[in-house]
Amino acid sequence: MEKHILNMVLDKIIETSNNNITITDHQGVILRSNPNHWSIYGIKADQYLGKSVYQLQKEGILSPSIHAMVLENKKTCQILQHTKTGKVVMATGFPIFDEKGNIVCVISYSQDQTEILNLQEEYERLQRKLVSYQTEVEELREKDAEQYGILFRSQSIEQIVKTIYRVSKTDATVLLLGPSGVGKSTFARMLHANSARKNEPFIEVNCSTIPETLFESEMFGYEAGSFTGANKQGKQGLIEQAKDGTLFLDEIGELPLSVQAKLLRVLQEKKVMRVGGKEERHINFRLIAATNQDIESMVEKGEFRLDLFYRVNIIPLHIPPLRERKEDIPILLQHYVKSINEKYQLSKKLHTTTYDLFTQYEWPGNVRELENILERVMLTTDEEIIYPEHLPATIKKEHLSETTTLPFIDHHIDEEHNLKKAVEQVEKRLLYKAMERCKTTYEMAKYLGISQPSIVRKLKQYSINMKEERKK
Structure with missing residues (x-):
C-alpha cells in the first residue's frame, strides 16, 4: 500500500x-x-x-x-x-x-472520565445516604421495640425484629417458639402493633389455663340459657372478641387433642358457632400462636394434630434463650434498673461485679427471671449499690472458684465440721488477701465485690486492724 x-x-x-x-x-x-x-x-x-x-x-x-x-x-x-x-x-x-x-x-x-467520575461520586453519595437511612431505620426499630420491652444487641433478636416488621403488614399466621420467659407475648404484641389491625382488639389467650370442659364456651361463647349457670344474656367468646383484630394463642401446645380439632375448624373457615346457638358467625381475625414445647416432636408422638400444625406453622420464629444471647443482658439490666427505680422511687445501682455475675448466669427462666430477681434484690437491699453479696445464692454459687476456695476450706475446716467457723475462716483469708492487694477499704470492697460498709463491718467483726497488719 x-x-x-x-x-x-x-x-x-x-x-x-x-x-x-x-x-x-x-x-x-x-x-x-x-x-x-x-x-x-x-x-x-x-x-x-x-x-x-x-x-x-x-x-x-x-x-x-x-x-x-x-x-x-x-x-x-x-x-x-x-x-x-x-x-x-x-x-x-x-x-x-x-x-x-x-x-x-x-x-x-x-x-x-468526568461524567463517569461524577456518576461514581453520585453513586457513593447515594450509598452513604442509603447507609444513613438504614441506620435511622434500625434506630427507629430499636426505639419501637423498646416500647414493648424488647431490648437487644444480639443479631438473633435483631433478625427476629426485622422479620416481625416484614410480616406484620400481612395476615400470615406466626408461630413464636422458645422457652418460657423469653418474651413471646411481648413479640406478639409488637407484631400486632405494627400491623394494619393495630387499632383493633388484641386478645391474648393462655391455652394452658382453660379447662377442656370450658374451652368451647370460653372460646366460642354461648347463647342465653344454653346451660345451667349460663349468663342470661349469653356471652361473647374470646374469638369473637378478636374480631378484625389479633388472636394470640399462647401455650398452644397445651391444648388437648379434642380441643385442637374444634379449633382447627374455626381457623380453616373463620366461622364460630356459639354453644347452644344455631347460626354461624363469620369472624375476621389474624392468628398468632406460641409454645415453649417442641411442637414437631409432639406431632410425631401424636400429641398435636399435623393439620393444625400446618395451619399455625406458616411463619415460625425461634426466640433463643437468654443464655444464648448474653450480649442482650447489660441493656436489659439498664432498662429494668431504670424502670424499677422509677416505679418505686428508688435510686439503686448495680456494682460492676454484679453486672458480671448477671451476665455469666445461665438464666433458666430467661428475661422473666432476670426481671423478677432484679426487682426482688432492689426492693430488699438497704444499700444504694447492689453488690454480689446481695444476690441469690443460686447466682453466686455458679461463679465461686472451687479451685481456689475448696482446697483452703478442706485444709482449715475444724474437726467438728462447724459451718459457721469454716465460713469465718474463708472470709478472714479473703480479707487478708484483699489487704495485700488493696490500699483502702473502698479498693477492698471493689476487689471482693461487696460494699465498703460491709468491709468495715467484717474487719471489725474479726478484729483486723489494717494499720497494724501493714506494719507486720
Whole structure:
C-alpha cells in the first residue's frame, strides 16, 4: 500500500476514534491528533499542531503531559489529567522504538472520565445516604421495640425484629417458639402493633389455663340459657372478641387433642358457632400462636394434630434463650434498673461485679427471671449499690472458684465440721488477701465485690486492724 494511502487511513482512524488519539515525535512535538477532542483541554486544532507537549504542559493545558512522561520513563504510562475546563481525562501513552531501541514517536489515547467520575461520586453519595437511612431505620426499630420491652444487641433478636416488621403488614399466621420467659407475648404484641389491625382488639389467650370442659364456651361463647349457670344474656367468646383484630394463642401446645380439632375448624373457615346457638358467625381475625414445647416432636408422638400444625406453622420464629444471647443482658439490666427505680422511687445501682455475675448466669427462666430477681434484690437491699453479696445464692454459687476456695476450706475446716467457723475462716483469708492487694477499704470492697460498709463491718467483726497488719 502506498505511503499516502496509509496516511489517509491513519488520519481517518484518528478522526473517527471515540478516544483522543495523539501522536508526537521523539522530541514531543505533536504530529497528529483528533481535533474534536481537544475542546476538553480548552484549545482549538491550530493551537496544538506542531507544538511541543512540554510547552503545553508549561502553559497548564496538559496537566501533566502523558507524552512527556513516556519520553522520560521510556515505557508505557497512564495518568489522570485535570484540565483548565474542569474535566478529568484518563490518558495512556505508548512508546514506539526503532531497531536500535530509540524512541521514534509516542502515541496516546485519552478519554474524558468526568461524567463517569461524577456518576461514581453520585453513586457513593447515594450509598452513604442509603447507609444513613438504614441506620435511622434500625434506630427507629430499636426505639419501637423498646416500647414493648424488647431490648437487644444480639443479631438473633435483631433478625427476629426485622422479620416481625416484614410480616406484620400481612395476615400470615406466626408461630413464636422458645422457652418460657423469653418474651413471646411481648413479640406478639409488637407484631400486632405494627400491623394494619393495630387499632383493633388484641386478645391474648393462655391455652394452658382453660379447662377442656370450658374451652368451647370460653372460646366460642354461648347463647342465653344454653346451660345451667349460663349468663342470661349469653356471652361473647374470646374469638369473637378478636374480631378484625389479633388472636394470640399462647401455650398452644397445651391444648388437648379434642380441643385442637374444634379449633382447627374455626381457623380453616373463620366461622364460630356459639354453644347452644344455631347460626354461624363469620369472624375476621389474624392468628398468632406460641409454645415453649417442641411442637414437631409432639406431632410425631401424636400429641398435636399435623393439620393444625400446618395451619399455625406458616411463619415460625425461634426466640433463643437468654443464655444464648448474653450480649442482650447489660441493656436489659439498664432498662429494668431504670424502670424499677422509677416505679418505686428508688435510686439503686448495680456494682460492676454484679453486672458480671448477671451476665455469666445461665438464666433458666430467661428475661422473666432476670426481671423478677432484679426487682426482688432492689426492693430488699438497704444499700444504694447492689453488690454480689446481695444476690441469690443460686447466682453466686455458679461463679465461686472451687479451685481456689475448696482446697483452703478442706485444709482449715475444724474437726467438728462447724459451718459457721469454716465460713469465718474463708472470709478472714479473703480479707487478708484483699489487704495485700488493696490500699483502702473502698479498693477492698471493689476487689471482693461487696460494699465498703460491709468491709468495715467484717474487719471489725474479726478484729483486723489494717494499720497494724501493714506494719507486720
